[in-house]
Amino acid sequence: MLPVHAPAAPLAPVTASLRAMFGTDDLPGLAPGLVVADETGWAPATTLTEGDRLPALLESAVRLWGGTPHASAALAWKLYSYWVGLPVALGWAAARRVPLLDPAETLVHFADQRALVTLGLRRSTPVAVLPNDPLALADLPEVWVVADERELLAALRATLLDAHLSPMIAAIQGEVRIGTRTLLGSVASGIAQGLLQAADGLPGSAVEAVETLLAELDLADLVELVPGPNGEPTVQRHTCCLAFTLPKPKVCQGCCIRSA
Numbered sequence: 138m139l140p141v142h143a144p145a146a147p148l149a150p151v152t153a154s155l156r157a158m159f160g161t162d163d164l165p166g167l168a169p170g171l172v173v174a175d176e177t178g179w180a181p182a183t184t185l186t187e188g189d190r191l192p193a194l195l196e197s198a199v200r201l202w203g204g205t206p207h208a209s210a211a212l213a214w215k216l217y218s219y220w221v222g223l224p225v226a227l228g229w230a231a232a233r234r235v236p237l238l239d240p241a242e243t244l245v246h247f248a249d250q251r252a253l254v255t256l257g258l259r260r261s262t263p264v265a266v267l268p269n270d271p272l273a274l275a276d277l278p279e280v281w282v283v284a285d286e287r288e289l290l291a292a293l294r295a296t297l298l299d300a301h302l303s304p305m306i307a308a309i310q311g312e313v314r315i316g317t318r319t320l321l322g323s324v325a326s327g328i329a330q331g332l333l334q335a336a337d338g339l340p341g342s343a344v345e346a347v348e349t350l351l352a353e354l355d356l357a358d359l360v361e362l363v364p365g366p367n368g369e370p371t372v373q374r375h376t377c378c379l380a381f382t383l384p385k386p387k388v389c390q391g392c393c394i395r396s397a
Contacts, residue, residue: 150232166220168257219327322376
């Protein structure tokens with residue numbers, strides 16, 4: 138049995154946003170409360186970014202979906218990058234509290250049969266905040282105070298994209314042939330869809346939050362926000378996650394194929 142997880146006060150805005158989005162803490166891709174109290178059965182995400190456990194993950198994806206190795210890898214990445222990016226995007230948009238998901242501070246396991254991979258955070262995972270955040274005076278070792286919004290966004294990019302997702306893309310490309318733009322398109326789509334889904338619980342505009350984060354990550358050209366059936370903003374991808382190539386093809390909402 139996997140261990141019980143303890144909530145962490147610095148991440149309260151993130152966990153509250155997740156509960157508002159999904160109606161539960163029992164999510165197939167994230168540890169309840171995000172923070173892992175007992176790391177037994179978990180491994181750092183460096184085992185994926187540096188390739189040690191990546192082949193096993195990609196093989197599991199092929200077994201799960203029955204697609205080609207590169208299509209299955211694209212779908213595994215779509216799930217992984219969504220669950221990694223969601224707490225970061227929500228933390229920034231909801232409260233300007235950004236969990237800094239360096240792969241050494243991010244934990245993974247493959248034991249939940251509902252999910253290809255589950256992510257959690259170490260108790261030591263830093264959370265970057267602004268000087269006016271109450272946490273800035275809390276003297277907690279995991280709280281990093283940055284000077285301003287610009288530095289907060291820079292810290293978000295440095296850990297989420299430069300230190301975590303980009304090395305994992307390189308590791309995936311060492312196993313299968315797949316384009317960087319295809320993979321980054323899923324990162325952009327996941328962040329945009331997550332923030333739009335959380336829109337009602339955010340203090341500001343979800344659309345502006347999407348635009349700001351994607352610009353900071355240099356992903357703005359990979360998706361656009363277009364009016365949905367009722368005029369609500371929806372995500373239109375400019376790349377495909379390759380789900381249409383599966384034995385049971387799927388064309389996702391917002392796929393570039395659907396709009397072609």
